[in-house]
Every structure is written in C-alpha cells, then in structure tokens.
Amino acid sequence: MKFIKYILIFIICTLLFCSCNNSDGSDTPASSGKTVSLNVYNWGEYISDEDDEEYGLFDVNAGFEAYYKEKYGVEVKVNYSTYATNEDMYAKLTNSAVSYDIVIPSDYMIQKMIANDMLLPLDFSKLTNYSNISDSFKNMYYDPENLYSVPYTYxxxxxxxxxxxxxxxxxxxxxxxxxxxxxxxxxxxxxxxxxxxxxxxxxxxxxxxxxxxxxxxxxxxxxxxxxxxxxxxxxxxxxxxxxxxxxxxxxxxxxxxxxxxxxxxxxxxxxxxxxxxxxxVDAMCIPKTSKNYDIALEYINYMIGVEAATANALYIGYASPNQAVLDSDYYKEMLDYNYSIYDDEDNCLVDAWDILYGKTKDEANISYPYxxxxxxxxxxxxxxxxxxxxxxxxxxxTENSTELWVHITSAAIVISVLGFAIRSTYIRKKRSKFYRDRDREIRKQKQAQK
Amino acid sequence: MSSIAAAPHIFWAILFIVLPLLIVIVYAFTDPEGAFTLENVTSLKDYVSIFGLSIELSVIATFICLLVGYPLAYIIARSKPQHQKIFIMLLMLPMWTNLLIRTYSLMALLDDGGFINTVLGTSFHIVGTKGAVIFGMVYDFLPYMVLPIYTCVSKIDKHMWEVASDLGCNTVTTLTKVILPLSLSGIISGVTMVFVPSISTFYISQKLGGGTFELIGDTIERQFVTGAYNVGAAISLVMMILILISLGIMNYFTEENEGGIVP
Structure with missing residues (x-):
C-alpha cells in the first residue's frame, strides 16, 4: 500500500511539473490564427480603460487589440495587471516565473534595471510614432543613449x-x-x-x-x-x-x-x-523575459500615437511628454473640461494646464514653474x-508609542484570566482528590465488610 | 485502501504546509547568500515592542470578542430553531464580503471626515488610534468567536438546564457552574480562532491604525516587500512559536476538563 502511495505522489508531481512546462511553452508567439497574449504590467489606475466620450476616453487596450488585428490579422489579448510601487514591480520581475512584455517603471528604477541588464533595447526604427515624443524627454539621464525606454508620463x-x-x-x-x-x-x-x-x-x-x-x-x-x-x-x-x-x-x-x-x-x-x-518620468520598457518582442514594440508605438496618448493623458491626469498631444487643441479643451475648477461666476480657481505644465494654455511650450x-x-x-x-x-x-491604557487593560485581562484558570484548576484538583479519597475509603470499607 | 485515499491529502500537506514551513526555517537561519547565520534571530530584539503591542492589542480584541460573542452565541443557541437559522445567517452575512473590503469601508465610515461624522455632524477621532485597530479586529473576527461557541452550546442536552435547576441551581449558577464549563471547548476554539488572525493581521492596522504604529504583521509584510526575506522569515518563525506557546498555556489549563462537568 505504501508503495502505491509513493507512486501516486510521484505521478502527481510529474504531472504538475509537466503542466508548468506546458504553460510556459504556450506563450510562444504567433503562428497565425492563434490568440497571442501580451502581458502588460503597469501602475494601478494608470491607463485609459473605459469608453467615455464625454471625457474623451476610450479603452486603449481594446483599441490596441483591434488595431493589431486589423494591421496584421493576428488576435492579441492584452493581459493587463498592476503594481503599487516600483519596488513591487522589481521584486515580481526578478522572482516570479511570469514573463511580462511591457513594464512602465519610473526613472531611477529604469536606471537600476538597465544596470542589472533586465531590459531589451528597443528597435526605434519600428517606432514610427516616436517623433511625437518631445525632445526634452530624449536621452534622459536614466537612459543616456536612449536605447531602452519610451516616456509615458511625467x-x-x-x-x-x-x-x-x-x-x-x-x-x-x-x-x-x-x-x-x-x-x-x-x-x-x-x-x-x-x-x-x-x-x-x-x-x-x-x-x-x-x-x-x-x-x-x-x-x-x-x-x-x-x-x-x-x-x-x-x-x-x-x-x-x-x-x-x-x-x-x-x-x-x-x-x-x-x-x-x-x-x-x-x-x-x-x-x-x-x-x-x-x-x-515613467517610461515604457520591454523586459528581457518578454516573449513577444515585436508585438510589445507595436504596443509601445500604439501608446505614443496621438489617439491613445491623448486618452491616457486625459484619464490619468498626469503631464504628457507627447508633443503631438500637447499641440492638439482638443487635449487642451478636454483637460480644462475634465480637471479645471471654476467658481459660480465662471472664474477659474484651478487651471489644470497651469498645474501640469506651469504655463497658461496659450503658451504651448513645456516648462515647469521653474x-x-x-x-x-x-x-x-x-x-x-x-x-x-x-x-x-x-x-x-517600528518606533511605537503605546498609550498606558493598552498596557493596563491587556495586563489586567491576562492576569485575571490566568488567575481564574489557576483557581479553577486548583479547585478541580482539590475536588477530584476529595472524590478519589472518598472512593478509596468506600472501597476499603467494602473490602473490610467482605 | 485508506492509505490511497489519503495520498492526495498527504501530498497536499507536504507541498503546501510542511515544505513552506521548512523554507521559512531555512530562510530564518541563513543570510541572503545562503550561509548559516543567527543574525536574523538576534536582530529580533529591535522588534520586541512591536511583538508586545501586537500581543496586547490582540489580547484585548479577543477578550472583547469573548464578552460580546458568548452571550450572543448563547442567545442564538437557546432561541427557536427557525430563528437560529436567521441569526446565524445575519452573523455570516458580513463574511460574504472580503475582509479587505470590510476593513477599507470601516475606515471610510469612521474616518474624521467619514460617513458617520458627516451624517451625525460629530467630530470624533478614532481612525489612527489603537482603539480603531481593536474595533476592527473585533468587527472582523467576531463570527469566528460566536460560531464555535454556538455549536458547542446548541449541542448541550436540553435537559441539562432542568437537571441543574432540580439540583438547586438558580439561573446564574446554572450558567456559571454547568453551561460555561460544558461550553469551554467552544470558548477555547473561539479564542484561538480570534487570537491567531488578530496577532498576525497587517491590513487592519495599516488602514485603521494609519501606519503610525506597526503590528508584527506589518513588519513581516514590509520585510518581504523590501526583499529582506531572511529577517521576515525569522520574525514569522518567532511569531509561530509565540502562538504555539500561548496555545500551549491555554491547553494546559483546559485539557483535563474537556470531557464535561467535573464530578
């Protein structure tokens, strides 16, 4: 019986490992007619993911899927997942078996990932929309040769x-x-x-x-x-x-x-x-573990296209490094409509453009308050x-300051519960001793009677 | 045949209980390079106050749960069967919602500018205090206290109450001398089921405590997020041992009378 048990365990183990390998293998790209999944890993609430004409939004991931199908006839499914900090993303990327095709880390993290050889150089010749990106966001300090990253927001x-x-x-x-x-x-x-x-x-x-x-x-x-x-x-x-x-x-x-x-x-x-x-600056990168380099590149290209970049900039509300977006009147109007605050007399209390770009809407060139x-x-x-x-x-x-009442209350509870437990144990022992003695007494008497 | 039937469970237990535990132990006694070290364990002296606070808060929360939960369980168990179902259902209802969502909504309700303060026009300040964390623990884990006690009390023979009063017990002594000892096993499992999750919680203290003080769960979480797996493992290990010790103390005092009333 024991033998059968071990065989069973062995079989389950083997199955498990096989299935692991299979799922790894199935991600390989792109024979036609098969759906390919593109794993995108981004900050939470950091992409336009709803269709809402009033605010100028549309689901850009769905948009990319449709765009790619139309252009190459291949079904792509964007698997979108999110992280909360750069460090979480880094830990996930180094420790987990999941391979991501797109990540959008911040500047210093990109520097670290480049230093640790975790990113693939991008083929800029295929990024036809790259000219949209403002010149002030090229050759940034974290990517001095401009090889690995395309700015997303700043x-x-x-x-x-x-x-x-x-x-x-x-x-x-x-x-x-x-x-x-x-x-x-x-x-x-x-x-x-x-x-x-x-x-x-x-x-x-x-x-x-x-x-x-x-x-x-x-x-x-x-x-x-x-x-x-x-x-x-x-x-x-x-x-x-x-x-x-x-x-x-x-x-x-x-x-x-x-x-x-x-x-x-x-x-x-x-x-x-x-x-x-x-x-x-948060920028799009392709990690070394990516299995769909070409599609990922196409995704980046789509994201810096005017349509998707505008929707994202309007949804996220962060400043856009995309000159084509900044130049469009539509973006200016919508940004104002979505985010600026006016009082009842229509006086502008908070100008969204002013906050993000530090200039009034008429002066289009990017510069900060300083x-x-x-x-x-x-x-x-x-x-x-x-x-x-x-x-x-x-x-x-870890520097905790604890109020006195916490110490006193918990100590009182522990002491009273312990006291109660000890007392009842003592009583129980005493009682059972009493009954034991009595039983012994009775037994003795019975024997004596015999 | 029974051993074949047990094989998947044994496999499960090895893969998901024993193996992870071994990994925790290995990590606790090695440095990031994998060499043996006791440094992780000795560095724990920095966390003594956090251990203390976690234990204190969860002791208080467990005690409040017991104070509130026992009468509740008793009342439910003594009510009509058709009512019992409704009561239990009401008790379980909040548990259909995820713990994280419940805690987060609790924060939104109790916050300085939260729902309750806005609607009632009051301005109490509770979120960010230890009281709020205790409240959160009680709110989240109360069902774990009530359910075992309820099961235990409802299993007690209905005639026990008559017998007790026939033998000269009034209502109070029936409760303290007969029913309470009989339901002790329920209390023990209730206390365990509240104390253990309370002491290791991190979400409740982060949201309701505001992050200005830490419980041991927060510390462990932070260690793992920042990649200090070895220290995190060492803290987890010590916490497991602490929980084992407190359970051991509890069992020491209750073992003998689990069978029922002492003669």
Missing part, C-alpha cells in the same frame, strides 16, 4: 491642502514646512514609502535627495521622527479618500493625482514647494545607501 510632487481649513497665512511661503506645522496635528499625511517620505524631509532641510552621505539621511530621519507625532498616518492610495472627505487636510502627492482629487472636492488647492521638489534640475530626479542609490535608508525607515516605522 510629473512632480507638490503639496495638496484643503483651503477650507488651512489658513492662507500658513501656505503663503509655499514651503515643505506645512507638513511639519503643528497647528494641523492629526490632519497631515505622509508617504508610506521610504524614497518619497525621505525626500520631503530632505527638501525641507535643503539636502540633496540623492545624497551619498549617510549623515544626510540621518538628518532627514530626525525630521521624520519629529513629524511622526503630528501625522494622521503614513498612507498610499488611501490618500485619495482621506483628502476628498477632508479627513486629512494636508499631504504631499503627485500633481496629476491632485487634479483627480480636486474633481471631487473643489476646496483642495495645490502648490509646488519653493525649496524644490521631486520630478519623475526649471527642473536633474538633481530633482531620484537616482539609483548605491547598495550601501539603500541598505542604510532601509534600516532608517525601519527604525522610523
């Missing part, structure tokens, strides 16, 4: 505040200090990831956000520790609900996301801190600094 971090509760005097300086203002204790939110959280403190202190000097990071940590008691929380996506519902009044976040929030709560206002702020220095990009840190920052972040997050 933007900057700024401070969002609720004008109903935050006094005008406190935002006059347009400074990072607002995140440390004790007047608003309990209403301030901070990023829940080390890179962005440290950057807020480093800008405030005038430190280099890519510093290679550990003591700079230590200084930033001291600031973050000082800030912790007045924070409502370290948050990721909850920020949207908390700011919209006015549960929190102040937070640092991305300009594009501010527009999305302000569409639901028109009291929200935004500024770029004068001390400087983080500037990022010229972004390359210093304002995150760069890939040395391993030593990475470890150092991780351990600092660790010490910030």
């Amino acid at each position: 933007g900057m971090v700024g401070i969002i505040y609720n004008s109903e509760f935050v006094k005008p005097d406190d935002v006059k300086g347009e400074s990072w200090e607002l995140l440390w203002n004790e007047k608003y204790a309990g209403k301030i939110l901070q990023f829940n990831n080390p890179r962005d959280a440290f950057a807020t403190a480093m800008y405030k202190e005038g430190l280099n956000i890519n510093s290679s000097d550990p003591s700079d990071w230590d200084k930033a940590l001291a600031e973050l520790k000082a800030q912790k008691p007045i924070l409502q929380g370290y948050v990721n996506d909850e920020i949207f609900n908390k700011m919209k519902s006015a549960s929190a009044w102040i937070s640092a976040y991305f300009a594009g996301d501010y527009l999305t929030m302000a569409a639901d709560n028109t009291d929200l206002r935004f500024y770029y801190p004068t001390e400087g702020t983080n500037y990022f 010229n972004p220095a390359y210093e304002d990009y995150y760069k890939d840190e040395s391993i030593d600094i990475q470890t150092h920052v991780t351990s600092l972040w660790e010490s910030l997050k």
Whole structure:
C-alpha cells in the first residue's frame, strides 16, 4: 500500500511539473490564427480603460487589440495587471516565473534595471510614432543613449491642502514646512514609502535627495521622527479618500493625482514647494523575459500615437511628454473640461494646464514653474545607501508609542484570566482528590465488610 | 485502501504546509547568500515592542470578542430553531464580503471626515488610534468567536438546564457552574480562532491604525516587500512559536476538563 502511495505522489508531481512546462511553452508567439497574449504590467489606475466620450476616453487596450488585428490579422489579448510601487514591480520581475512584455517603471528604477541588464533595447526604427515624443524627454539621464525606454508620463510632487481649513497665512511661503506645522496635528499625511517620505524631509532641510552621505539621511530621519507625532498616518492610495472627505487636510502627492482629487472636492488647492521638489518620468520598457518582442514594440508605438496618448493623458491626469498631444487643441479643451475648477461666476480657481505644465494654455511650450534640475530626479542609490535608508525607515516605522491604557487593560485581562484558570484548576484538583479519597475509603470499607 | 485515499491529502500537506514551513526555517537561519547565520534571530530584539503591542492589542480584541460573542452565541443557541437559522445567517452575512473590503469601508465610515461624522455632524477621532485597530479586529473576527461557541452550546442536552435547576441551581449558577464549563471547548476554539488572525493581521492596522504604529504583521509584510526575506522569515518563525506557546498555556489549563462537568 505504501508503495502505491509513493507512486501516486510521484505521478502527481510529474504531472504538475509537466503542466508548468506546458504553460510556459504556450506563450510562444504567433503562428497565425492563434490568440497571442501580451502581458502588460503597469501602475494601478494608470491607463485609459473605459469608453467615455464625454471625457474623451476610450479603452486603449481594446483599441490596441483591434488595431493589431486589423494591421496584421493576428488576435492579441492584452493581459493587463498592476503594481503599487516600483519596488513591487522589481521584486515580481526578478522572482516570479511570469514573463511580462511591457513594464512602465519610473526613472531611477529604469536606471537600476538597465544596470542589472533586465531590459531589451528597443528597435526605434519600428517606432514610427516616436517623433511625437518631445525632445526634452530624449536621452534622459536614466537612459543616456536612449536605447531602452519610451516616456509615458511625467510629473512632480507638490503639496495638496484643503483651503477650507488651512489658513492662507500658513501656505503663503509655499514651503515643505506645512507638513511639519503643528497647528494641523492629526490632519497631515505622509508617504508610506521610504524614497518619497525621505525626500520631503530632505527638501525641507535643503539636502540633496540623492545624497551619498549617510549623515544626510540621518538628518532627514530626525525630521521624520519629529513629524511622526503630528501625522494622521503614513498612507498610499488611501490618500485619495482621506483628502476628498477632508479627513486629512494636508499631504504631499503627485500633481496629476491632485487634479483627480480636486474633481471631487473643489476646496483642495495645490502648490509646488519653493525649496524644490521631486520630478519623475515613467517610461515604457520591454523586459528581457518578454516573449513577444515585436508585438510589445507595436504596443509601445500604439501608446505614443496621438489617439491613445491623448486618452491616457486625459484619464490619468498626469503631464504628457507627447508633443503631438500637447499641440492638439482638443487635449487642451478636454483637460480644462475634465480637471479645471471654476467658481459660480465662471472664474477659474484651478487651471489644470497651469498645474501640469506651469504655463497658461496659450503658451504651448513645456516648462515647469521653474526649471527642473536633474538633481530633482531620484537616482539609483548605491547598495550601501539603500541598505542604510532601509534600516532608517525601519527604525522610523517600528518606533511605537503605546498609550498606558493598552498596557493596563491587556495586563489586567491576562492576569485575571490566568488567575481564574489557576483557581479553577486548583479547585478541580482539590475536588477530584476529595472524590478519589472518598472512593478509596468506600472501597476499603467494602473490602473490610467482605 | 485508506492509505490511497489519503495520498492526495498527504501530498497536499507536504507541498503546501510542511515544505513552506521548512523554507521559512531555512530562510530564518541563513543570510541572503545562503550561509548559516543567527543574525536574523538576534536582530529580533529591535522588534520586541512591536511583538508586545501586537500581543496586547490582540489580547484585548479577543477578550472583547469573548464578552460580546458568548452571550450572543448563547442567545442564538437557546432561541427557536427557525430563528437560529436567521441569526446565524445575519452573523455570516458580513463574511460574504472580503475582509479587505470590510476593513477599507470601516475606515471610510469612521474616518474624521467619514460617513458617520458627516451624517451625525460629530467630530470624533478614532481612525489612527489603537482603539480603531481593536474595533476592527473585533468587527472582523467576531463570527469566528460566536460560531464555535454556538455549536458547542446548541449541542448541550436540553435537559441539562432542568437537571441543574432540580439540583438547586438558580439561573446564574446554572450558567456559571454547568453551561460555561460544558461550553469551554467552544470558548477555547473561539479564542484561538480570534487570537491567531488578530496577532498576525497587517491590513487592519495599516488602514485603521494609519501606519503610525506597526503590528508584527506589518513588519513581516514590509520585510518581504523590501526583499529582506531572511529577517521576515525569522520574525514569522518567532511569531509561530509565540502562538504555539500561548496555545500551549491555554491547553494546559483546559485539557483535563474537556470531557464535561467535573464530578
């Protein structure tokens, strides 16, 4: 019987491994008449995925499937999945057996992936729409030879505040200090990831956000520790609900996301801190593990085409590096319609274009409220600094302050429950001893009677 | 034949229970290069306060669950059979929704500018405090306390109440001297089923606690997200041992009378 059991286990194991291999093999591209799947891995809420004419949106993945079928007669199915941070994406890409054909990481992560030889060079001759991309987004520092990436969106971090509760005097300086203002204790939110959280403190202190000097990071940590008691929380996506519902009044976040929030709560206002702020570019890349290089290339080309790029820019609300989009009047109108805020007398309170591009709509050339220095990009840190920052972040997050009542209540519960248990065990032992003795007594008496 | 029938289960247990556990142990005692080290385990002293807080909060939550859950289970078990079905159904109803969604909606309800504060015009502040985390644990895990106790109480012979009163028990002593000891096994499994998920939760503390303090589940999650698998594994291992110890203590005091009333 045992023998049969082992054989069974062996058979199941073999089957399992075989099926694994098969599923790997089935992804190979493209004999005609067969559906090919293209695995796209992107940030959450980062692509136009609904048909909505009023707001100028359409499902671009479905659009690509139709486009590809028409052009090459091959059915493509876009498998779209999402991640929340660059680091999640990196971990998934290095650890998992799934192969992705398109990923859209941020600048410093692209630099890291290029350094680790994880990306395929793109064949720019096939990217016929590449001329749409604005020249200021070519040969970026993370991809100096312009081989591996095509920009998707870009933007900057700024401070969002609720004008109903935050006094005008406190935002006059347009400074990072607002995140440390004790007047608003309990209403301030901070990023829940080390890179962005440290950057807020480093800008405030005038430190280099890519510093290679550990003591700079230590200084930033001291600031973050000082800030912790007045924070409502370290948050990721909850920020949207908390700011919209006015549960929190102040937070640092991305300009594009501010527009999305302000569409639901028109009291929200935004500024770029004068001390400087983080500037990022997210770009499309093809990882080494891709099995459908040609289709992936076609996908990138489709995404930088005017139609898809406009829909994406309108849906995401981030700034677009696509000159063809920026030049179109349709985009300007729709951006204004979707995101700008007007009061009852039709005065413009928040101009979406102004927030994203820092110029009024009439001046079309891209530039920010001030010229972004390359210093304002995150760069890939040395391993030593990475470890150092991780351990600092660790010490910030694990520093718990516990109120006394928690200690007292839990101690009281444990002591009373233990006391009760010990007492009842004692009583039970005593009782069973009593009965045992009595039984013995009775037995003795019976024997005596016999 | 029974061994053939058991084979898939054994295979399952090996592949998904024993093997992962071994991997956790291996990771806990190696460094990223794979060499043996005790550093992960000794570094755990940094997390003592987090372990402490997790234990404290889940003890309080479990106790509240017991206080609320026992009377509830008792009332349900003593009501008419057709009503019992409705009560149990109502109890299970929230569990049809995913735990993450329930917790997230709880945050939206209780937040400073959340639904309750807006509708009632109040301005209480609970999200971001330890109270909110305890509330979340109680809300999410209460059914796990009620169901085993309910099963246990409803299995008790209906005549037991008559017998107890015939032998001189009033309502209170019937409950404390007869029914409570008889339903002890239900209480034990209820306490286990609430305590274990509470101590290892990370989502509840992240959403309702605001992230300004951490429970051990958050720490483990963060270790794995940042790629520090070895430290994460070591913490998980220690937590498993802690849970085993607390279950062991619980069993020590209850083992002997699981059979029923002590003579």
